[in-house]
Amino acid sequence: MSISPLMPVYPRCGVRPVRGEHCHLIDEDGTRYLDFASGIAVNLLGHSHEGLIGAIQRQAETLMHVSNLYGSPQGEALAQRLVDVTFADTVFFTNSGAEAVETAIKTARAYHQHEDGDANRTELITFTNAFHGRTMATISASNQEKMHKGFEPLLPGFVYCEFDDLEAARALVGPRTAGFLVEPIQGEGGIRPASQAFMQGLRDLADEHDLMLVLDEVQCGVARTGKFYAHEHYGVDPDILASAKGIGGGFPLGACLATEKAARGMTFGTHGSTYGGNPLAMAAGTAVMDAVANEAFLAEVTEKGERLRARLEQFIGNYPELFDSVRGKGLMLGLRMKIESRPFFVHLRDNHQLMTVAAGDQTLRVLPPLVAGDAEFDEFFDKLSAGAASFTMPEPA
Ligand SMILES: *Cc1c(COP(=O)(O)O)cnc(C)c1O
Numbered sequence: 001m002s003i004s005p006l007m008p009v010y011p012r013c014g015v016r017p018v019r020g021e022h023c024h025l026i027d028e029d030g031t032r033y034l035d036f037a038s039g040i041a042v043n044l045l046g047h048s049h050e051g052l053i054g055a056i057q058r059q060a061e062t063l064m065h066v067s068n069l070y071g072s073p074q075g076e077a078l079a080q081r082l083v084d085v086t087f088a089d090t091v092f093f094t095n096s097g098a099e100a101v102e103t104a105i106k107t108a109r110a111y112h113q114h115e116d117g118d119a120n121r122t123e124l125i126t127f128t129n130a131f132h133g134r135t136m137a138t139i140s141a142s143n144q145e146k147m148h149k150g151f152e153p154l155l156p157g158f159v160y161c162e163f164d165d166l167e168a169a170r171a172l173v174g175p176r177t178a179g180f181l182v183e184p185i186q187g188e189g190g191i192r193p194a195s196q197a198f199m200q201g202l203r204d205l206a207d208e209h210d211l212m213l214v215l216d217e218v219q220c221g222v223a224r225t226g227k228f229y230a231h232e233h234y235g236v237d238p239d240i241l242a243s244a245k246g247i248g249g250g251f252p253l254g255a256c257l258a259t260e261k262a263a264r265g266m267t268f269g270t271h272g273s274t275y276g277g278n279p280l281a282m283a284a285g286t287a288v289m290d291a292v293a294n295e296a297f298l299a300e301v302t303e304k305g306e307r308l309r310a311r312l313e314q315f316i317g318n319y320p321e322l323f324d325s326v327r328g329k330g331l332m333l334g335l336r337m338k339i340e341s342r343p344f345f346v347h348l349r350d351n352h353q354l355m356t357v358a359a360g361d362q363t364l365r366v367l368p369p370l371v372a373g374d375a376e377f378d379e380f381f382d383k384l385s386a387g388a389a390s391f392t393m394p395e396p397a
Contacts, residue, residue, distance in 0.1 A: 020047020023369050023376045034379050036368045037355040041219045044246040045291055046369035052249050052287045059283030074282035081289050085228055087237040088257035093277030097218035097244030098133025100254035104242045105137055107258055108179045108212040110265025121178040127163040129360055131188035132216055164194050166201035179212030184230045187219030190361030191327050191334025199234040214240040222246035223292040226302030226330035251284030301370050305330035319388045331370055334363040343394050354383040
């Protein structure tokens with residue numbers, strides 16, 4: 001037997017964290033890492049956040065899981081809070097981002113297959129270098145061949161368009177178009193924010209042709225950019241939105257949000273999830289909302305994001321051979337590099353105990369916990385400077 005007991009789909013590195021303390025991870029052998037990856041934009045409140053731990057502990061003692069066959073006071077309360085602070089009128093809770101996107105895709109299709117709709121409208125226009133998850137529908141929604149290989153046939157119903165190209169999107173709208181599925185700020189694709197004209201243009205096209213604007217805010221949502229959801233930066237509301245990652249602060253939780261109109265097809269018996277919205281997940285989600293869904297916290301994220309960004313802009317000037325530019329919003333920042341970002345990301349991790357995340361388009365993602373402050377930023381720049389100074393490009397194999 002040579003296959004590992006853990007199915008070997010991840011190229012796991014040698015770092016094996018066993019404990020978290022605020023913005024640090026501690027390895028099996030006691031090594032401390034500064035965590036500016038946050039489990040890929042998940043640990044908004046860092047590690048060991050008392051409010052989140054307490055909420056999960058109390059709920060675990062009270063009632064951990066109960067079927068969606070029964071009424072859910074916990075689910076109703078969290079859904080109401082999300083409705084109160086967003087464009088949405090209704091929420092379906094999931095266990096992951098891909099499941100939230102799947103729910104969003106089903107909601108968009110069901111809108112058109114409703115008796116008042118046009119059942120020919122089954123296709124979603126999606127965008128190059130998008131990432132929507134690893135299920136069959138969500139890999140089919142992405143044009144990235146590396147995710148398709150070995151898993152064909154893909155599901156039909158997705159048409160790929162160049163990201164941030166409004167005219168290309170307009171040209172693809174036809175009688176089979178159900179809507180658009182897009183990340184307002186691409187995460188895996190390399191921290192690429194859509195332009196204002198593109199987001200507004202998609203909204204206008206959707207209004208003009210009765211299409212669903214579906215946003216994937218799994219990575220950019222939930223306070224990460226200084227707004228509760230990133231689309232608020234654009235003043236453009238979606239019809240449907242997929243959320244996950246940060247929303248549970250580390251507890252597996254996702255959500256599909258929709259307007260009443262968009263959710264018209266999501267009636268009794270059309271959808272479900274055994275774990276989705278269970279009391280334990282609702283307790284975690286509520287604790288995260290308590291911490292982040294207020295103007296003061298969001299303003300702080302914005303302000304910290306501006307400080308971090310200004311320091312990054314200044315820093316990259318010292319290494320023009322390595323870095324091209326800084327991009328992103330709030331505390332969802334990317335360093336566009338002049339080389340592939342992966343070797344540098346590995347160097348920072350292995351030689352300077354700094355966690356970041358590599359992404360597409362030669363970009364290094366900087367995703368600190370939203371509770372990071374000046375002490376962590378200082379430590380980050382110490383490690384980043386030392387890492388840039390000591391970095392040598394690996395020889396091509
Ligand atoms: C991570 C991510 C997903 C998938 O979320 P999972 O929880 O891994 O299923 C979907 N969309 C975006 C934008 C993501 O960043």
